[in-house]
Amino acid sequence: MTKTNVNIFIISDSAGETASKLAQASVSQYEDLDITFTHQTFVSEKESLLQALEKAKELNALIIHTLISKEFIAIANDYCQENGLFCMDLLSPLVNEISNRTSIEPKRIAGAVHSLNQEYFNRITAMEFAVKYDDGKDPKGFLDADIVLLGVSRTSKTPLSLFLANKNLKVANLPLVPQASIPKELWEMDPAKIIGLTNNPEILNKIRQERMKAYGLSPDTAYSNIDKIQEELAYAQDLYDKLGCIVINVADLSIEETASIVLDELNLNSHFGVG
Template identity: 35%
Template structure:
C-alpha cells in the first residue's frame, strides 16, 4: 500500500480555522490517501522544535497560521532545509484586507476566539436550540431567529445545531399528519419559518438506516413508500398554505442547507430594513 501524503497543520491557536480550511481543500480530492496531523498552540521556538522531529519523520506538506514573525521564520527555514512545502493559507486574505483597509493585521494568536459579546450570543443560541429541539417549548418559539419544520429525518436537528453554532437561535418541529402543529406556529411574527423537504426515496433510505441502528428490522409505515409520499405532500401543502420558504435537502449537506437558510433570513432582514427606510413619516 502506498504511503499516504502527510499534511501537517501547525497553529499558534486551537487550529480550528486551519483544520476547517484543510478539510474544505481535501474534499476536492476524494479518495486520496492523506493523513492529517494537527499541532495546536505552537507559541514558542521550543514548542516548534518539539514537533519538527515528527514532521521530519513523516514528511509532507505543512500548512500554518503563526502570528509571531520569529516562529514563522524558524518554521519556514526548517521546512526549506527538509525540502517541504510550507504554506500560510490566510496570507492572501490578510494581504488583500490590509491593502484595502490601509492597515496591518494585529499579530495576536487566537484573536478570533476572544470571548466577546458574539461568543456569548453563540453560547446562548446553542442553549436555546438544544432546549427547543423536536417541537419542545413551543410557547417560547417567538424568541427564536429561525424555526425549521419538516417530516421526521429531514435533517432538522443537525441543521438547527449548525445554525446555533453560527449564532442563530433555532427551534424545530416534526410534522406528523395525525398530530397537527400547535397553533402558535402559525402566529409567529419574529422567527423565520422554513420548511425542509426531500425526495421520498432518499427519505426512506435514511429512515431505514435509522431503524437498523435501533435493531428494528420489521417493515413499518415509517418506511412505506406510499405513506412517506403522503407525509411529504402533507408537509408541502402546509408550507404553501402559510407562504413559508422551502428548501429541498435531498442533495444538500447540512452546511449547504444552513447557508441557504441564512441567505433567506438575511434577505428578509434586508427587505425589512429597506421597508423602514422608505416608510412615510407622520403627516
Template identity: 45%
Template sequence: MEHYQIYIISDSIGDTAENVANASLRQFPNMDFQFNRHTRVTNKEHLEKILTEAKQYVSPLFFHSFASKELTDCITQFCLFHQYSAVDVLTPGVEAIAATTKQVPIPITGALRKLDAGYFSRVEAIEFAVRYDDGKDPRGLRTADVGIIGVSRTSKTPLCMYLANKSIRATNIPLVPELPVPKVIFEVPSSKIIGLTNSPEKLIRIRKERMKSMGLNADTSYTNLARIFEEIEFANEVMKKIGCPIIDVSDKAIEETADLVIRHLKKINQI
C-alpha cells in the first residue's frame, strides 16, 4: 500500500490543522497516511526548510494554519509551483468574517488555543459539579461559586450542570428532614447559597414519573402529599434560617432559573 505524506504546519501547536486533517481523512478509511507535524513555525526561513524537506516525497499534502499572511503566501506559492495540494485552515474563515463585518483582522498566533482556556474552565466546572453532586461532599460548598439547596426533584443537579457549562462551579445539597443539615451551609456567606422550591402538585407528578421510569411503585412515601408538605416546610425553615435567596422553579425552565442565579452571582460579584 502506498504511503501518503501529510504535513501539518502551524505557527502555534497545530491542533486546528490536525483536527481538520483527521476529520477529512476519516472519509478515506482504506488509505495509509503518515503525519509530519511542525509547530511553532513563525518565520519564513523555518517554513522554507520544512517545504524543502517535503519535496523528497511524491505529492505531499499540506494542512496549514498561519496568522501571518507572509507565511500563508509562502506555502501557497510553493504548493502552486510544485502542484501540491494544500488546505489553508484559517484564511477562508477569517476572510469570510472580514467580508461580512467590514473589519480588518488582527493576526493572533494560537488564537484557538487561547480560546480553549474557556473550554477547560467549563470542563473543570463540570467535573466539580459531578464530584459534589447531591451532597456527596458538602465541603465542596467552600470552594464553589454557588451552592444549590432544596428538596428532591427541584432540578438541583440539572441546574448545576447548566451552570457548569457557563464555567460556574456549582454544588448541590438535598434537604431531607431525617438528615442533619451540613454545618458548612451555615458557615459560608448566605449570598452564595440559592434555595430551590417547587409546588407540591408538581413535585408529586415529577416524583411519580421518576419512580415509574425506574420500574418502581409510584405510590410510596416519596410521592405522598403529606410527606412532600413536610419536606417543603422543613426546607423553607432551613432556607429562612440561612437567609438565602429562594427561587420557585414550579413554572420555570432550567434556563430561566439559571439566568436568575447568574444575575444574582454577578450582583454580589461572585462571578
C-alpha cells in the first residue's frame, strides 16, 4: 500500500521544540502516512524566513511556527494567507490574550524559555546528581536526594531518575537483589522520599527475555526465569512494607506516566511544569 506523503515545516526563532512536539503528537495518530519534517530553526534574518516559506509553498507543506518577533509573525502569517498555505501560529493567541488581560507587554525574546537562568543550572546539577548516584553507586547520596527509587532489575529506575532530574529533582536509585545488603542510609531516610517500583512477573519476564536476546544470548536464563522474578518481587515488596514507602507498579506505564504519579504522590507537581 502506497503511503500518502505529508510535508510539515517547523519554523522557529528558537529551537522549535514546542512546534516539533505538537507535530509529533499529531502525526502519531496516523499509520499510513509518509511524514517529512523540515526544521528551520533559530531564524534571525528575514531572508532565511522567506526562503523557508517559499520552500514550504513549493511542497504545499503544513507550517507550524513559534515565532515571537512581531515582524516575523506578520511575514509568516501574511505569506501563508496570501498563498493558501496552512499555518499554525502557536504562540501569538495565548501571548496576546495574556497581554490583553494584564496590560503587560511580552518581552518578545526568542528562546526565553531556554534562557540560562538559575533554574537551568539547577537542572544541570540534578542531572549530574542522577548520574553520580545511579544504580546504588554511593548510598551516601541518598541523604541528599529529593527522591530515592528502589526496584529490581528492569523496573525503569535509571530512565525515571533522569526524567525526574530534568524536572530539577535530585534522584538516586538502588537496584534490589535478594540476599544483598541494604545500605544503612536507606533506613536513615524519610520514607516519604522513597519510591518502591514493582512490576507484574509476566511483563518483567518478557522484558528480561528481550534484554537477553539483545545481547545475543538465550532468552531463557536465571535472570529471566519467572520463579526467580517472583522471588525478587516478593523480596522487594517485603522491603517496601518494612520501609513504609510508596509503591508504584510500572506495568504498562510510560516513563512520563510513572513520573507524573511520583510527583503527585510526593506533592511535587510544581516541578512538573515547562522545562
